[in-house]
Amino acid sequence: MNATLAIAGATFGEAVRKRILIVILLIALLIILISPAFGPFAGGRGARTLIISFGFGVIQLAGTFIAIIMCTGLIPTEIERRTIYTILSKPVQRYQFVLGKFFGAVGTLGFMYLMMGIVFLIATRLALGEFDGRIIPGLLMFFFQSSLLAAVVIFFSTFVSPLVNYFLSGGVFLLGNLLSSFLETIQRNPEVTPITRIPVQLLTIILPNFANFNVQNPIINPEQVITDPVAYTVQTIAYAIVYIVMLLVLSMLIFNQREM
Amino acid sequence: MSDLAIKTVNLTKRYSGLWSKHPVEAVKNLNLEVYRGEIFGFLGPNGAGKTTTIKILLGIIYPTEGEAYVLGQPAGDPKNHYKISYLPENPYFYDYMTGREILTFYARLFGITEPERSKRVNELLDRVGLSRAADQPLRTYSKGMLQRIGLAQCLINDPELLILDEPTAGLDPIAHIDIRDLILELRNQGKTLFISSHQLSDVERVCDRVAILNKGMLVRLGKIEELLAGGYVEIIADKVTNNVLEPIRQLGGKASLHDGRLIVEQPDDGSVDRVIDIVRAAGGHIVSVKPYRRTLEDLFVETIQGGKSV
Numbered sequence: 255m256n257a258t259l260a261i262a263g264a265t266f267g268e269a270v271r272k273r274i275l276i277v278i279l280l281i282a283l284l285i286i287l288i289s290p291a292f293g294p295f296a297g298g299r300g301a302r303t304l305i306i307s308f309g310f311g312v313i314q315l316a317g318t319f320i321a322i323i324m325c326t327g328l329i330p331t332e333i334e335r336r337t338i339y340t341i342l343s344k345p346v347q348r349y350q351f352v353l354g355k356f357f358g359a360v361g362t363l364g365f366m367y368l369m370m371g372i373v374f375l376i377a378t379r380l381a382l383g384e385f386d387g388r389i390i391p392g393l394l395m396f397f398f399q400s401s402l403l404a405a406v407v408i409f410f411s412t413f414v415s416p417l418v419n420y421f422l423s424g425g426v427f428l429l430g431n432l433l434s435s436f437l438e439t440i441q442r443n444p445e446v447t448p449i450t451r452i453p454v455q456l457l458t459i460i461l462p463n464f465a466n467f468n469v470q471n472p473i474i475n476p477e478q479v480i481t482d483p484v485a486y487t488v489q490t491i492a493y494a495i496v497y498i499v500m501l502l503v504l505s506m507l508i509f510n511q512r513e514m
Numbered sequence: 515m516s517d518l519a520i521k522t523v524n525l526t527k528r529y530s531g532l533w534s535k536h537p538v539e540a541v542k543n544l545n546l547e548v549y550r551g552e553i554f555g556f557l558g559p560n561g562a563g564k565t566t567t568i569k570i571l572l573g574i575i576y577p578t579e580g581e582a583y584v585l586g587q588p589a590g591d592p593k594n595h596y597k598i599s600y601l602p603e604n605p606y607f608y609d610y611m612t613g614r615e616i617l618t619f620y621a622r623l624f625g626i627t628e629p630e631r632s633k634r635v636n637e638l639l640d641r642v643g644l645s646r647a648a649d650q651p652l653r654t655y656s657k658g659m660l661q662r663i664g665l666a667q668c669l670i671n672d673p674e675l676l677i678l679d680e681p682t683a684g685l686d687p688i689a690h691i692d693i694r695d696l697i698l699e700l701r702n703q704g705k706t707l708f709i710s711s712h713q714l715s716d717v718e719r720v721c722d723r724v725a726i727l728n729k730g731m732l733v734r735l736g737k738i739e740e741l742l743a744g745g746y747v748e749i750i751a752d753k754v755t756n757n758v759l760e761p762i763r764q765l766g767g768k769a770s771l772h773d774g775r776l777i778v779e780q781p782d783d784g785s786v787d788r789v790i791d792i793v794r795a796a797g798g799h800i801v802s803v804k805p806y807r808r809t810l811e812d813l814f815v816e817t818i819q820g821g822k823s824v
Contacts, residue, residue, distance in 0.1 A: 346595075
Protein backbone atom coordinates (compact mmCIF):
# COMPACT_ATOMS: atom_id res chain seq x y z
CA MET A 255 0.00 0.00 0.00
CA ASN A 256 2.91 2.29 0.83
CA ALA A 257 4.36 1.81 -2.65
CA THR A 258 0.98 2.45 -4.32
CA LEU A 259 0.54 5.65 -2.33
CA ALA A 260 4.09 6.77 -3.11
CA ILE A 261 3.48 6.25 -6.84
CA ALA A 262 0.10 8.00 -6.59
CA GLY A 263 1.74 10.96 -4.84
CA ALA A 264 4.47 11.23 -7.48
CA THR A 265 1.86 11.00 -10.26
CA PHE A 266 -0.24 13.73 -8.65
CA GLY A 267 2.80 15.95 -8.12
CA GLU A 268 3.83 15.63 -11.75
CA ALA A 269 0.33 16.00 -13.21
CA VAL A 270 -0.60 19.19 -11.34
CA ARG A 271 2.56 20.79 -12.75
CA LYS A 272 1.79 19.91 -16.37
CA ARG A 273 1.43 23.16 -18.27
CA ILE A 274 -1.26 21.92 -20.65
CA LEU A 275 -3.45 20.81 -17.73
CA ILE A 276 -2.91 24.10 -15.90
CA VAL A 277 -3.89 26.01 -19.07
CA ILE A 278 -7.09 23.95 -19.45
CA LEU A 279 -7.93 24.53 -15.78
CA LEU A 280 -7.29 28.27 -15.99
CA ILE A 281 -9.41 28.66 -19.14
CA ALA A 282 -12.21 26.67 -17.48
CA LEU A 283 -11.99 28.78 -14.32
CA LEU A 284 -12.14 31.96 -16.37
CA ILE A 285 -15.20 30.82 -18.33
CA ILE A 286 -16.96 29.63 -15.14
CA LEU A 287 -16.24 32.99 -13.55
CA ILE A 288 -17.82 34.93 -16.40
CA SER A 289 -20.67 32.44 -16.98
CA PRO A 290 -23.23 34.49 -14.93
CA ALA A 291 -22.92 37.15 -17.61
CA PHE A 292 -24.85 34.87 -19.97
CA GLY A 293 -27.83 34.65 -17.56
CA PRO A 294 -29.70 37.73 -18.83
CA PHE A 295 -29.92 36.20 -22.30
CA ALA A 296 -32.41 33.62 -20.96
CA GLY A 297 -34.31 35.94 -18.63
CA GLY A 298 -36.32 35.10 -15.47
CA ARG A 299 -36.04 31.54 -14.12
CA GLY A 300 -34.37 30.50 -17.36
CA ALA A 301 -31.34 32.55 -16.32
CA ARG A 302 -30.62 30.22 -13.39
CA THR A 303 -30.91 27.14 -15.63
CA LEU A 304 -28.64 28.67 -18.23
CA ILE A 305 -25.94 29.67 -15.72
CA ILE A 306 -25.95 26.26 -14.02
CA SER A 307 -26.02 24.30 -17.30
CA PHE A 308 -23.33 26.41 -18.87
CA GLY A 309 -21.08 26.05 -15.83
CA PHE A 310 -21.60 22.28 -15.73
CA GLY A 311 -20.90 22.08 -19.46
CA VAL A 312 -17.57 23.87 -19.03
CA ILE A 313 -16.61 21.72 -16.03
CA GLN A 314 -17.50 18.50 -17.86
CA LEU A 315 -15.55 19.51 -20.95
CA ALA A 316 -12.50 20.55 -18.93
CA GLY A 317 -12.70 17.34 -16.86
CA THR A 318 -12.88 15.25 -20.05
CA PHE A 319 -9.87 16.95 -21.63
CA ILE A 320 -7.87 16.77 -18.41
CA ALA A 321 -8.63 13.04 -17.95
CA ILE A 322 -7.69 12.12 -21.53
CA ILE A 323 -4.59 14.33 -21.85
CA MET A 324 -3.25 13.41 -18.41
CA CYS A 325 -3.88 9.66 -18.54
CA THR A 326 -2.74 8.81 -22.09
CA GLY A 327 0.87 9.53 -21.11
CA LEU A 328 0.87 8.20 -17.55
CA ILE A 329 2.28 4.74 -18.31
CA PRO A 330 3.94 5.17 -21.76
CA THR A 331 5.94 8.19 -20.57
CA GLU A 332 7.31 6.24 -17.62
CA ILE A 333 8.46 3.50 -20.02
CA GLU A 334 9.93 5.96 -22.52
CA ARG A 335 11.88 7.84 -19.82
CA ARG A 336 12.90 4.56 -18.14
CA THR A 337 11.61 5.77 -14.76
CA ILE A 338 9.55 2.61 -14.61
CA TYR A 339 12.73 0.48 -14.53
CA THR A 340 13.90 2.11 -11.32
CA ILE A 341 10.41 1.55 -9.86
CA LEU A 342 9.78 -2.04 -10.96
CA SER A 343 13.30 -3.06 -9.91
CA LYS A 344 12.21 -2.17 -6.38
CA PRO A 345 9.81 -4.45 -4.46
CA VAL A 346 6.85 -3.02 -6.37
CA GLN A 347 4.33 -5.30 -8.05
CA ARG A 348 3.04 -4.26 -11.44
CA TYR A 349 -0.52 -4.01 -10.13
CA GLN A 350 0.68 -1.54 -7.51
CA PHE A 351 2.16 0.58 -10.27
CA VAL A 352 -1.13 0.64 -12.24
CA LEU A 353 -3.13 1.38 -9.09
CA GLY A 354 -0.71 4.13 -8.06
CA LYS A 355 -1.03 5.73 -11.48
CA PHE A 356 -4.83 5.57 -11.33
CA PHE A 357 -5.08 6.98 -7.80
CA GLY A 358 -2.66 9.75 -8.75
CA ALA A 359 -4.84 10.59 -11.76
CA VAL A 360 -8.01 10.56 -9.65
CA GLY A 361 -6.29 12.75 -7.07
CA THR A 362 -5.41 15.23 -9.80
CA LEU A 363 -8.97 15.18 -11.13
CA GLY A 364 -10.25 15.70 -7.59
CA PHE A 365 -7.98 18.71 -7.15
CA MET A 366 -9.04 20.18 -10.52
CA TYR A 367 -12.76 19.60 -9.76
CA LEU A 368 -12.31 21.19 -6.35
CA MET A 369 -10.83 24.31 -7.94
CA MET A 370 -13.57 24.51 -10.58
CA GLY A 371 -16.26 23.70 -8.02
CA ILE A 372 -15.21 26.47 -5.63
CA VAL A 373 -15.15 29.05 -8.43
CA PHE A 374 -18.49 27.77 -9.75
CA LEU A 375 -20.09 28.03 -6.31
CA ILE A 376 -18.77 31.55 -5.81
CA ALA A 377 -19.84 32.68 -9.30
CA THR A 378 -23.38 31.27 -8.96
CA ARG A 379 -23.72 32.60 -5.40
CA LEU A 380 -22.82 36.09 -6.62
CA ALA A 381 -25.12 35.87 -9.65
CA LEU A 382 -28.14 34.17 -8.05
CA GLY A 383 -27.85 35.41 -4.48
CA GLU A 384 -27.96 31.87 -3.07
CA PHE A 385 -26.24 28.50 -3.36
CA ASP A 386 -27.91 26.17 -5.85
CA GLY A 387 -28.46 22.72 -4.34
CA ARG A 388 -27.76 20.96 -7.65
CA ILE A 389 -24.13 22.08 -7.87
CA ILE A 390 -22.42 19.78 -5.36
CA PRO A 391 -24.17 16.52 -6.45
CA GLY A 392 -23.57 17.57 -10.06
CA LEU A 393 -19.86 18.11 -9.46
CA LEU A 394 -19.67 14.72 -7.78
CA MET A 395 -21.30 13.04 -10.79
CA PHE A 396 -18.94 14.72 -13.25
CA PHE A 397 -15.96 13.86 -11.06
CA PHE A 398 -16.94 10.18 -11.19
CA GLN A 399 -17.59 10.44 -14.92
CA SER A 400 -14.02 11.77 -15.41
CA SER A 401 -12.62 9.12 -13.06
CA LEU A 402 -14.33 6.41 -15.13
CA LEU A 403 -12.90 7.99 -18.28
CA ALA A 404 -9.45 8.02 -16.62
CA ALA A 405 -9.80 4.26 -15.99
CA VAL A 406 -10.74 3.75 -19.67
CA VAL A 407 -7.69 5.74 -20.82
CA ILE A 408 -5.34 3.89 -18.44
CA PHE A 409 -6.77 0.57 -19.63
CA PHE A 410 -6.00 1.44 -23.26
CA SER A 411 -2.58 2.84 -22.32
CA THR A 412 -1.47 -0.61 -21.19
CA PHE A 413 -1.47 -1.84 -24.79
CA VAL A 414 -1.80 0.99 -27.33
CA SER A 415 0.30 4.05 -28.14
CA PRO A 416 -0.72 7.46 -26.76
CA LEU A 417 -1.88 8.72 -30.18
CA VAL A 418 -4.18 5.74 -30.74
CA ASN A 419 -5.33 6.07 -27.15
CA TYR A 420 -6.51 9.66 -27.72
CA PHE A 421 -8.83 8.51 -30.49
CA LEU A 422 -9.92 5.28 -28.78
CA SER A 423 -10.72 6.91 -25.46
CA GLY A 424 -12.33 9.92 -27.13
CA GLY A 425 -14.44 7.53 -29.24
CA VAL A 426 -15.48 5.45 -26.22
CA PHE A 427 -16.44 8.62 -24.33
CA LEU A 428 -18.49 9.88 -27.26
CA LEU A 429 -20.22 6.54 -27.84
CA GLY A 430 -20.73 6.08 -24.09
CA ASN A 431 -22.57 9.42 -24.06
CA LEU A 432 -24.72 8.76 -27.12
CA LEU A 433 -25.42 5.01 -27.25
CA SER A 434 -28.13 4.76 -24.59
CA SER A 435 -30.23 7.52 -26.23
CA PHE A 436 -29.58 5.98 -29.64
CA LEU A 437 -30.68 2.57 -28.36
CA GLU A 438 -33.89 4.04 -26.91
CA THR A 439 -34.61 5.68 -30.26
CA ILE A 440 -34.14 2.52 -32.32
CA GLN A 441 -36.07 0.41 -29.79
CA ARG A 442 -39.05 2.73 -30.26
CA ASN A 443 -38.80 2.33 -34.01
CA PRO A 444 -40.49 -0.94 -35.16
CA GLU A 445 -38.79 -0.76 -38.55
CA VAL A 446 -35.29 -1.30 -37.11
CA THR A 447 -34.17 -4.86 -37.76
CA PRO A 448 -32.38 -7.04 -35.16
CA ILE A 449 -29.21 -6.83 -37.33
CA THR A 450 -28.98 -3.15 -36.44
CA ARG A 451 -30.48 -3.35 -32.96
CA ILE A 452 -28.40 -6.22 -31.53
CA PRO A 453 -24.93 -4.69 -32.17
CA VAL A 454 -26.10 -1.41 -30.65
CA GLN A 455 -27.47 -3.29 -27.64
CA LEU A 456 -24.18 -5.16 -27.26
CA LEU A 457 -22.11 -2.00 -27.50
CA THR A 458 -24.39 -0.31 -24.96
CA ILE A 459 -23.74 -3.17 -22.55
CA ILE A 460 -19.97 -3.33 -23.13
CA LEU A 461 -19.10 0.36 -23.22
CA PRO A 462 -19.49 2.45 -20.08
CA ASN A 463 -22.61 4.57 -20.05
CA PHE A 464 -21.24 8.07 -19.61
CA ALA A 465 -24.67 9.62 -20.29
CA ASN A 466 -25.93 8.50 -16.86
CA PHE A 467 -23.74 11.15 -15.26
CA ASN A 468 -25.17 14.07 -17.30
CA VAL A 469 -28.60 14.35 -15.64
CA GLN A 470 -27.80 17.57 -13.86
CA ASN A 471 -27.81 19.31 -17.17
CA PRO A 472 -31.46 20.18 -17.85
CA ILE A 473 -30.62 21.75 -21.19
CA ILE A 474 -29.05 18.57 -22.52
CA ASN A 475 -31.55 16.21 -20.89
CA PRO A 476 -34.82 18.18 -20.54
CA GLU A 477 -36.92 15.02 -20.70
CA GLN A 478 -35.17 13.38 -17.74
CA VAL A 479 -37.23 13.27 -14.58
CA ILE A 480 -35.56 11.76 -11.53
CA THR A 481 -37.92 10.95 -8.74
CA ASP A 482 -35.23 10.16 -6.13
CA PRO A 483 -32.06 12.18 -6.92
CA VAL A 484 -30.10 10.78 -3.95
CA ALA A 485 -30.74 7.15 -4.90
CA TYR A 486 -29.94 7.93 -8.52
CA THR A 487 -26.64 9.61 -7.59
CA VAL A 488 -25.59 6.76 -5.31
CA GLN A 489 -26.55 4.19 -7.96
CA THR A 490 -24.63 5.98 -10.71
CA ILE A 491 -21.54 6.40 -8.53
CA ALA A 492 -21.70 2.71 -7.59
CA TYR A 493 -21.92 1.90 -11.32
CA ALA A 494 -18.79 4.01 -11.94
CA ILE A 495 -16.90 2.29 -9.13
CA VAL A 496 -17.81 -1.22 -10.35
CA TYR A 497 -16.82 -0.32 -13.91
CA ILE A 498 -13.55 1.30 -12.72
CA VAL A 499 -12.68 -1.83 -10.71
CA MET A 500 -13.33 -4.03 -13.78
CA LEU A 501 -11.18 -1.82 -16.01
CA LEU A 502 -8.36 -1.70 -13.46
CA VAL A 503 -8.36 -5.48 -13.07
CA LEU A 504 -8.13 -5.86 -16.87
CA SER A 505 -5.39 -3.20 -17.02
CA MET A 506 -3.39 -5.00 -14.34
CA LEU A 507 -3.74 -8.36 -16.11
CA ILE A 508 -2.54 -6.89 -19.42
CA PHE A 509 0.24 -4.84 -17.81
CA ASN A 510 1.46 -7.88 -15.91
CA GLN A 511 2.23 -9.62 -19.20
CA ARG A 512 3.60 -6.54 -20.91
CA GLU A 513 7.27 -6.40 -21.84
CA MET A 514 8.94 -3.00 -21.61
CA MET B 515 23.42 -19.61 0.59
CA SER B 516 24.56 -19.79 -3.02
CA ASP B 517 27.89 -18.14 -3.80
CA LEU B 518 26.40 -16.91 -7.06
CA ALA B 519 24.81 -13.49 -7.28
CA ILE B 520 23.60 -14.07 -10.85
CA LYS B 521 23.23 -17.26 -12.85
CA THR B 522 21.74 -17.73 -16.30
CA VAL B 523 21.23 -21.08 -17.95
CA ASN B 524 20.76 -21.14 -21.74
CA LEU B 525 19.02 -17.80 -21.47
CA THR B 526 17.39 -16.83 -24.75
CA LYS B 527 15.22 -13.88 -25.66
CA ARG B 528 13.51 -13.78 -29.01
CA TYR B 529 11.45 -10.86 -30.28
CA SER B 530 8.92 -11.59 -32.97
CA GLY B 531 6.97 -8.75 -34.50
CA LEU B 532 3.29 -9.07 -35.32
CA TRP B 533 3.92 -9.18 -39.07
CA SER B 534 7.56 -10.32 -39.09
CA LYS B 535 8.31 -13.91 -40.16
CA HIS B 536 11.82 -13.90 -38.74
CA PRO B 537 12.13 -13.36 -34.99
CA VAL B 538 15.12 -11.40 -33.72
CA GLU B 539 17.24 -13.19 -31.13
CA ALA B 540 18.43 -10.51 -28.74
CA VAL B 541 20.08 -13.04 -26.39
CA LYS B 542 21.13 -16.55 -27.43
CA ASN B 543 21.84 -19.39 -24.99
CA LEU B 544 23.58 -17.18 -22.47
CA ASN B 545 25.30 -19.05 -19.64
CA LEU B 546 26.69 -16.69 -17.08
CA GLU B 547 27.78 -16.93 -13.46
CA VAL B 548 28.53 -13.87 -11.37
CA TYR B 549 30.04 -14.50 -7.94
CA ARG B 550 29.01 -12.68 -4.80
CA GLY B 551 31.33 -9.86 -3.83
CA GLU B 552 32.87 -9.29 -7.25
CA ILE B 553 32.65 -6.44 -9.72
CA PHE B 554 31.56 -7.96 -12.99
CA GLY B 555 31.86 -6.05 -16.25
CA PHE B 556 29.19 -6.82 -18.81
CA LEU B 557 30.43 -5.56 -22.16
CA GLY B 558 29.38 -5.56 -25.76
CA PRO B 559 28.67 -3.25 -28.67
CA ASN B 560 25.29 -1.55 -29.00
CA GLY B 561 22.58 -4.10 -29.66
CA ALA B 562 24.64 -6.97 -28.22
CA GLY B 563 21.88 -7.94 -25.78
CA LYS B 564 23.24 -6.40 -22.57
CA THR B 565 20.19 -4.33 -21.66
CA THR B 566 17.87 -7.19 -22.64
CA THR B 567 19.74 -9.49 -20.25
CA ILE B 568 19.56 -6.88 -17.48
CA LYS B 569 15.82 -6.43 -18.05
CA ILE B 570 15.33 -10.20 -17.74
CA LEU B 571 17.35 -10.23 -14.51
CA LEU B 572 15.08 -7.51 -13.15
CA GLY B 573 11.86 -9.20 -14.30
CA ILE B 574 10.96 -6.30 -16.58
CA ILE B 575 10.82 -8.67 -19.53
CA TYR B 576 10.54 -12.45 -19.60
CA PRO B 577 12.93 -14.97 -21.22
CA THR B 578 11.77 -16.94 -24.25
CA GLU B 579 13.84 -19.93 -23.16
CA GLY B 580 16.27 -20.76 -20.39
CA GLU B 581 16.47 -19.64 -16.80
CA ALA B 582 17.84 -16.72 -14.87
CA TYR B 583 18.52 -16.59 -11.13
CA VAL B 584 19.35 -13.58 -9.02
CA LEU B 585 20.71 -14.16 -5.50
CA GLY B 586 19.55 -17.76 -5.75
CA GLN B 587 15.94 -16.90 -6.61
CA PRO B 588 14.24 -16.87 -10.03
CA ALA B 589 14.74 -13.50 -11.74
CA GLY B 590 11.89 -11.05 -11.29
CA ASP B 591 10.73 -12.29 -7.89
CA PRO B 592 9.64 -8.98 -6.27
CA LYS B 593 10.62 -10.29 -2.80
CA ASN B 594 14.16 -10.54 -4.10
CA HIS B 595 14.05 -6.87 -5.07
CA TYR B 596 14.60 -5.88 -1.44
CA LYS B 597 18.19 -7.04 -1.94
CA ILE B 598 18.98 -5.67 -5.37
CA SER B 599 19.02 -2.27 -7.05
CA TYR B 600 19.31 -0.92 -10.55
CA LEU B 601 20.58 2.23 -12.20
CA PRO B 602 19.46 2.51 -15.83
CA GLU B 603 21.44 4.30 -18.52
CA ASN B 604 20.61 8.03 -18.62
CA PRO B 605 17.99 7.72 -15.92
CA TYR B 606 15.15 10.23 -15.65
CA PHE B 607 13.78 11.05 -12.25
CA TYR B 608 10.70 13.17 -11.50
CA ASP B 609 12.43 16.48 -11.99
CA TYR B 610 9.98 18.57 -9.98
CA MET B 611 11.17 16.72 -6.87
CA THR B 612 14.24 17.73 -4.90
CA GLY B 613 17.13 15.34 -4.28
CA ARG B 614 15.76 14.67 -0.81
CA GLU B 615 12.22 14.08 -2.10
CA ILE B 616 13.25 11.61 -4.79
CA LEU B 617 15.24 9.54 -2.29
CA THR B 618 12.29 9.66 0.10
CA PHE B 619 10.06 8.46 -2.76
CA TYR B 620 12.31 5.46 -3.45
CA ALA B 621 12.62 4.72 0.28
CA ARG B 622 8.81 4.59 0.47
CA LEU B 623 8.77 1.97 -2.32
CA PHE B 624 10.76 -0.23 0.07
CA GLY B 625 8.35 0.52 2.89
CA ILE B 626 11.10 2.23 4.90
CA THR B 627 9.34 4.36 7.52
CA GLU B 628 10.34 7.39 9.56
CA PRO B 629 12.64 8.13 11.35
CA GLU B 630 14.81 5.53 9.58
CA ARG B 631 13.83 6.98 6.18
CA SER B 632 15.11 10.50 6.88
CA LYS B 633 18.26 9.10 8.49
CA ARG B 634 19.10 7.00 5.41
CA VAL B 635 18.24 9.79 2.98
CA ASN B 636 20.53 12.24 4.79
CA GLU B 637 23.35 9.67 4.99
CA LEU B 638 23.12 8.92 1.28
CA LEU B 639 22.96 12.58 0.26
CA ASP B 640 26.12 13.06 2.26
CA ARG B 641 27.75 9.96 0.81
CA VAL B 642 27.22 11.02 -2.82
CA GLY B 643 28.18 14.63 -2.04
CA LEU B 644 24.76 16.18 -2.58
CA SER B 645 23.92 17.42 0.92
CA ARG B 646 24.15 21.06 -0.14
CA ALA B 647 21.93 20.51 -3.20
CA ALA B 648 19.49 18.25 -1.33
CA ASP B 649 16.62 20.73 -1.42
CA GLN B 650 17.06 21.88 -5.00
CA PRO B 651 14.70 20.49 -7.68
CA LEU B 652 16.29 17.80 -9.83
CA ARG B 653 15.71 19.88 -12.97
CA THR B 654 18.49 22.18 -11.74
CA TYR B 655 20.95 19.29 -11.33
CA SER B 656 23.85 18.69 -13.73
CA LYS B 657 24.28 15.29 -15.41
CA GLY B 658 26.90 14.34 -12.84
CA MET B 659 24.59 15.27 -9.97
CA LEU B 660 21.76 13.25 -11.52
CA GLN B 661 24.06 10.25 -11.84
CA ARG B 662 24.99 10.62 -8.17
CA ILE B 663 21.35 10.81 -7.14
CA GLY B 664 20.79 7.72 -9.31
CA LEU B 665 23.47 5.88 -7.39
CA ALA B 666 22.04 7.14 -4.11
CA GLN B 667 18.60 5.70 -5.01
CA CYS B 668 20.42 2.43 -5.74
CA LEU B 669 21.79 2.38 -2.20
CA ILE B 670 18.60 3.30 -0.34
CA ASN B 671 17.89 -0.35 0.50
CA ASP B 672 21.52 -1.26 1.29
CA PRO B 673 21.43 -3.85 -1.51
CA GLU B 674 23.53 -6.99 -1.88
CA LEU B 675 23.60 -6.69 -5.66
CA LEU B 676 23.80 -3.50 -7.73
CA ILE B 677 23.12 -3.61 -11.46
CA LEU B 678 24.50 -0.47 -13.06
CA ASP B 679 23.96 0.40 -16.72
CA GLU B 680 26.57 2.91 -17.95
CA PRO B 681 27.19 4.45 -14.52
CA THR B 682 29.94 6.80 -15.74
CA ALA B 683 28.69 7.72 -19.22
CA GLY B 684 28.81 11.41 -20.04
CA LEU B 685 30.40 12.48 -16.77
CA ASP B 686 33.18 15.03 -16.38
CA PRO B 687 36.55 13.63 -15.17
CA ILE B 688 36.00 14.59 -11.51
CA ALA B 689 32.51 13.08 -11.35
CA HIS B 690 33.89 10.08 -13.18
CA ILE B 691 36.56 9.47 -10.55
CA ASP B 692 34.06 10.01 -7.72
CA ILE B 693 31.66 7.40 -9.12
CA ARG B 694 34.52 4.97 -9.75
CA ASP B 695 35.74 5.40 -6.17
CA LEU B 696 32.23 4.83 -4.88
CA ILE B 697 32.00 1.59 -6.89
CA LEU B 698 35.27 0.34 -5.39
CA GLU B 699 34.10 1.35 -1.92
CA LEU B 700 30.92 -0.68 -2.42
CA ARG B 701 32.94 -3.73 -3.46
CA ASN B 702 35.04 -3.33 -0.30
CA GLN B 703 31.81 -3.50 1.67
CA GLY B 704 31.14 -6.92 0.14
CA LYS B 705 28.52 -5.89 -2.37
CA THR B 706 28.27 -7.44 -5.83
CA LEU B 707 28.32 -5.04 -8.75
CA PHE B 708 27.18 -5.99 -12.23
CA ILE B 709 28.23 -3.17 -14.53
CA SER B 710 27.31 -2.74 -18.16
CA SER B 711 29.52 -0.09 -19.72
CA HIS B 712 31.24 1.19 -22.83
CA GLN B 713 33.84 2.97 -20.69
CA LEU B 714 36.40 0.21 -21.11
CA SER B 715 39.16 1.97 -19.18
CA ASP B 716 36.85 2.18 -16.16
CA VAL B 717 35.86 -1.46 -16.48
CA GLU B 718 39.53 -2.46 -16.73
CA ARG B 719 40.33 -0.53 -13.57
CA VAL B 720 37.51 -1.67 -11.34
CA CYS B 721 36.21 -5.05 -12.56
CA ASP B 722 37.39 -8.44 -11.39
CA ARG B 723 35.89 -10.34 -14.29
CA VAL B 724 34.27 -9.41 -17.58
CA ALA B 725 31.96 -10.99 -20.11
CA ILE B 726 31.76 -9.75 -23.67
CA LEU B 727 28.55 -10.20 -25.57
CA ASN B 728 28.20 -9.90 -29.32
CA LYS B 729 25.00 -10.38 -31.31
CA GLY B 730 23.35 -11.88 -28.25
CA MET B 731 26.06 -14.48 -27.67
CA LEU B 732 28.72 -14.70 -25.01
CA VAL B 733 32.06 -14.37 -26.80
CA ARG B 734 34.53 -13.83 -23.93
CA LEU B 735 34.41 -14.47 -20.21
CA GLY B 736 37.16 -14.40 -17.65
CA LYS B 737 39.34 -12.55 -15.15
CA ILE B 738 40.69 -9.25 -16.40
CA GLU B 739 44.36 -10.17 -15.77
CA GLU B 740 43.98 -13.47 -17.61
CA LEU B 741 42.19 -11.95 -20.56
CA LEU B 742 44.73 -9.14 -20.85
CA ALA B 743 47.84 -11.33 -20.53
CA GLY B 744 50.16 -11.10 -23.52
CA GLY B 745 51.61 -7.60 -23.54
CA TYR B 746 54.81 -6.76 -25.44
CA VAL B 747 57.81 -4.43 -25.20
CA GLU B 748 58.74 -2.20 -28.11
CA ILE B 749 62.51 -1.77 -28.53
CA ILE B 750 63.84 0.84 -30.96
CA ALA B 751 67.54 0.93 -31.82
CA ASP B 752 69.78 2.78 -34.35
CA LYS B 753 72.97 1.86 -36.20
CA VAL B 754 71.90 -1.76 -36.51
CA THR B 755 72.75 -4.15 -39.34
CA ASN B 756 70.78 -6.97 -40.92
CA ASN B 757 72.59 -9.75 -39.04
CA VAL B 758 70.72 -9.05 -35.75
CA LEU B 759 67.30 -9.83 -37.24
CA GLU B 760 67.53 -13.59 -37.23
CA PRO B 761 68.73 -14.03 -33.59
CA ILE B 762 66.00 -11.64 -32.41
CA ARG B 763 63.31 -13.49 -34.36
CA GLN B 764 64.51 -16.73 -32.79
CA LEU B 765 63.62 -15.19 -29.38
CA GLY B 766 60.04 -14.81 -30.54
CA GLY B 767 60.06 -11.09 -31.36
CA LYS B 768 58.80 -9.28 -34.46
CA ALA B 769 61.73 -7.35 -35.84
CA SER B 770 61.98 -4.97 -38.79
CA LEU B 771 64.86 -2.83 -40.05
CA HIS B 772 64.60 0.38 -42.12
CA ASP B 773 67.61 2.58 -42.88
CA GLY B 774 69.53 1.28 -39.88
CA ARG B 775 66.60 1.75 -37.47
CA LEU B 776 65.46 -1.42 -35.81
CA ILE B 777 61.95 -1.80 -34.37
CA VAL B 778 61.27 -4.90 -32.28
CA GLU B 779 58.00 -5.99 -30.67
CA GLN B 780 59.20 -8.46 -28.08
CA PRO B 781 56.86 -10.59 -25.88
CA ASP B 782 57.09 -9.47 -22.26
CA ASP B 783 58.45 -12.86 -21.11
CA GLY B 784 61.97 -12.06 -19.85
CA SER B 785 63.66 -12.12 -23.27
CA VAL B 786 63.84 -8.32 -23.57
CA ASP B 787 67.28 -8.13 -21.89
CA ARG B 788 68.66 -10.69 -24.34
CA VAL B 789 67.39 -8.67 -27.33
CA ILE B 790 69.09 -5.56 -25.93
CA ASP B 791 72.33 -7.56 -25.47
CA ILE B 792 72.19 -8.76 -29.10
CA VAL B 793 71.69 -5.18 -30.36
CA ARG B 794 74.53 -3.79 -28.24
CA ALA B 795 76.88 -6.67 -29.17
CA ALA B 796 76.27 -5.80 -32.83
CA GLY B 797 77.27 -2.16 -32.16
CA GLY B 798 73.71 -0.84 -32.14
CA HIS B 799 72.47 2.04 -30.02
CA ILE B 800 69.24 1.57 -27.98
CA VAL B 801 66.90 4.55 -28.54
CA SER B 802 63.91 3.47 -26.46
CA VAL B 803 62.40 0.53 -24.58
CA LYS B 804 58.67 0.90 -24.05
CA PRO B 805 56.35 -1.68 -22.52
CA TYR B 806 52.92 -2.02 -24.16
CA ARG B 807 50.25 -3.58 -22.01
CA ARG B 808 47.31 -5.14 -23.76
CA THR B 809 44.20 -3.12 -22.90
CA LEU B 810 40.61 -4.12 -22.55
CA GLU B 811 39.93 -1.98 -25.60
CA ASP B 812 42.39 -4.13 -27.62
CA LEU B 813 40.68 -7.25 -26.37
CA PHE B 814 37.22 -5.83 -27.05
CA VAL B 815 38.02 -4.79 -30.62
CA GLU B 816 39.81 -8.06 -31.33
CA THR B 817 36.91 -10.08 -29.89
CA ILE B 818 34.13 -8.21 -31.65
CA GLN B 819 35.93 -8.11 -34.98
CA GLY B 820 36.96 -11.74 -34.62
CA GLY B 821 33.41 -12.81 -33.76
CA LYS B 822 34.69 -15.73 -31.67
CA SER B 823 32.26 -17.48 -29.32
CA VAL B 824 33.18 -19.18 -26.02
